[in-house]
Amino acid sequence: MTPRPNTTRFVILGILSTEESASGYDIRQFVALSIGHFWQESFGQIYPELARLDADGLIAPVRERRTAGNRSRKRYQITPHGRVILKSWLQQPAAPSPVRLEYLLKIFFGRAGGLPTTRSHIAGIEKQATERARAFAAIAPELLQDSAADPDLVFALLTLRHGYRTAEARLQWAREAEALLRAFERGGNRGVAAAWKKLPALEAYVDESP
Amino acid sequence: MTPRPNTTRFVILGILSTEESASGYDIRQFVALSIGHFWQESFGQIYPELARLDADGLIAPVRERRTAGNRSRKRYQITPHGRVILKSWLQQPAAPSPVRLEYLLKIFFGRAGGLPTTRSHIAGIEKQATERARAFAAIAPELLQDSAADPDLVFALLTLRHGYRTAEARLQWAREAEALLRAFERGGNRGVAAAWKKLPALEAYVDESP
DNA sequence: TATTCCATGTAATTCGTTACATGATTCT
DNA sequence: AGAATCATGTAACGAATTACATGGAATA
Numbered sequence: 001m002t003p004r005p006n007t008t009r010f011v012i013l014g015i016l017s018t019e020e021s022a023s024g025y026d027i028r029q030f031v032a033l034s035i036g037h038f039w040q041e042s043f044g045q046i047y048p049e050l051a052r053l054d055a056d057g058l059i060a061p062v063r064e065r066r067t068a069g070n071r072s073r074k075r076y077q078i079t080p081h082g083r084v085i086l087k088s089w090l091q092q093p094a095a096p097s098p099v100r101l102e103y104l105l106k107i108f109f110g111r112a113g114g115l116p117t118t119r120s121h122i123a124g125i126e127k128q129a130t131e132r133a134r135a136f137a138a139i140a141p142e143l144l145q146d147s148a149a150d151p152d153l154v155f156a157l158l159t160l161r162h163g164y165r166t167a168e169a170r171l172q173w174a175r176e177a178e179a180l181l182r183a184f185e186r187g188g189n190r191g192v193a194a195a196w197k198k199l200p201a202l203e204a205y206v207d208e209s210p
Numbered sequence: 211m212t213p214r215p216n217t218t219r220f221v222i223l224g225i226l227s228t229e230e231s232a233s234g235y236d237i238r239q240f241v242a243l244s245i246g247h248f249w250q251e252s253f254g255q256i257y258p259e260l261a262r263l264d265a266d267g268l269i270a271p272v273r274e275r276r277t278a279g280n281r282s283r284k285r286y287q288i289t290p291h292g293r294v295i296l297k298s299w300l301q302q303p304a305a306p307s308p309v310r311l312e313y314l315l316k317i318f319f320g321r322a323g324g325l326p327t328t329r330s331h332i333a334g335i336e337k338q339a340t341e342r343a344r345a346f347a348a349i350a351p352e353l354l355q356d357s358a359a360d361p362d363l364v365f366a367l368l369t370l371r372h373g374y375r376t377a378e379a380r381l382q383w384a385r386e387a388e389a390l391l392r393a394f395e396r397g398g399n400r401g402v403a404a405a406w407k408k409l410p411a412l413e414a415y416v417d418e419s420p
Numbered sequence: 421t422a423t424t425c426c427a428t429g430t431a432a433t434t435c436g437t438t439a440c441a442t443g444a445t446t447c448t
Numbered sequence: 449a450g451a452a453t454c455a456t457g458t459a460a461c462g463a464a465t466t467a468c469a470t471g472g473a474a475t476a
Binding site (some may be wrong): 124180 | 224245249250253300302304305308309312313314315318320321323331334350354357358361362364366367369371373375376377379380382386390391399402403406416
Binding site (some may be wrong): 026048051073 | 454456459464
């Protein structure tokens with residue numbers, strides 16, 4: 001059986017490629033704060049993987065100069081070999097990421113749940129998407145100020161912008177969805193068909209050249 | 211330990227709530243064709259779950275009138291109890307769906323991978339998003355024609371539109387990402403900061419009322 | 421006749437989360 | 449003194465995929 005990717009490895013290597021040194025706890029923090037909107041890792045994944053990476057020589061523990069008490073805290077740094085492995089992974093095309101959106105499931109099966117229920121799911125998405133879009137919008141200026149000398153700045157901005165665009169798309173979708181449901185309630189499938197035609201034209205935009 | 215959701219159950223119940231009767235194979239087909247862009251199930255999940263749902267009385271096997279040979283094919287239909295359970299699940303707010311996008315990981319760690327690599331990842335997304343947006347755009351007219359009498363039509367259109375908006379957002383993002391990288395190559399972080407300000411303003415749109 | 425598709429199901433293995441155990445440090 | 453947070457790690461369990469085994473029906 002061909003073994004599955006084990007992406008956690010590369011997340012850890014990636015973080016250690018930018019962070020110089022980090023503990024398991026640090027890595028968890030980094031993931032939650034910086035890439036939490038498109039990736040997550042739990043301690044149960046991180047700690048065992050750190051041990052394996054160490055055993056494989058891709059990372060190495062760092063001598064900890066203990067400030068006072070013998071506080072147990074293991075920091076690691078990436079090895080040259082680790083960098084090579086990371087780079088070769090980065091250069092391979094990304095594997096397709098399966099997406100599972102439970103809220104769309106609940107909307108897709110909307111007839112069995114009832115229209116009011118469907119509406120409240122959509123309203124929930126709209127609210128959440130609005131909050132997220134605002135949050136992403138607020139982060140960018142901070143990042144531009146605080147990380148003006150950070151060589152990783154562009155890449156952080158790239159993923160941040162992706163988060164914003166995704167939130168914005170959901171917000172737009174939620175508004176269109178509400179319009180379609182109103183049309184459905186008033187005019188059934190024929191009403192929906194009419195409302196659909198009023199939505200921004202699809203083909204035109206996609207064909208547009210950059 | 212609080213048991214985890216087991217969404218496969220409700221996917222099966224949902225499909226049987228609209229489909230009247232279906233086999234494990236049919237369910238797999240349905241998932242792949244109708245909701246594959248935001249949900250997926252494998253046989254290894256479906257078949258055991260069908261057995262459990264049967265044992266719990268939420269679905270029931272249907273007598274199969276065999277056309278000729280004794281072909282083994284088990285079709286199931288949802289029971290009244292199954293409908294009750296489905297409905298109560300649908301009415302609960304959707305659990306947050308963890309998202310994992312490997313391609314963003316590769317972009318986020320772009321410095322370790324090199325600019326050309328990052329560019330090719332973005333180009334890949336742009337191509338894929340374009341194809342998807344076009345595909346979604348092509349499905350809608352078909353659906354409006356073929357399913358004019360289908361009581362589930364609106365809900366299918368809703369999720370279809372979500373897929374389109376997502377693809378479109380990625381396409382827009384990819385173009386912006388390319389612009390940011392060009393600015394970075396020419397002017398480093400200061401170039402990026404300048405290019406960032408030229409992107410469509412963030413706050414304005416989100417504050418807009420429907 | 422060979423290949424593809426229909427069809428069901430199990431086994432092996434990995435992925436990933438949650439809960440638990442444990443203890444130090446910092447803040448109120 | 450007590451609460452919150454920092455910090456590491458393991459155990460248990462469920463989720464999910466992939467591969468395998470098996471065989472009929474249709475089609476080229």
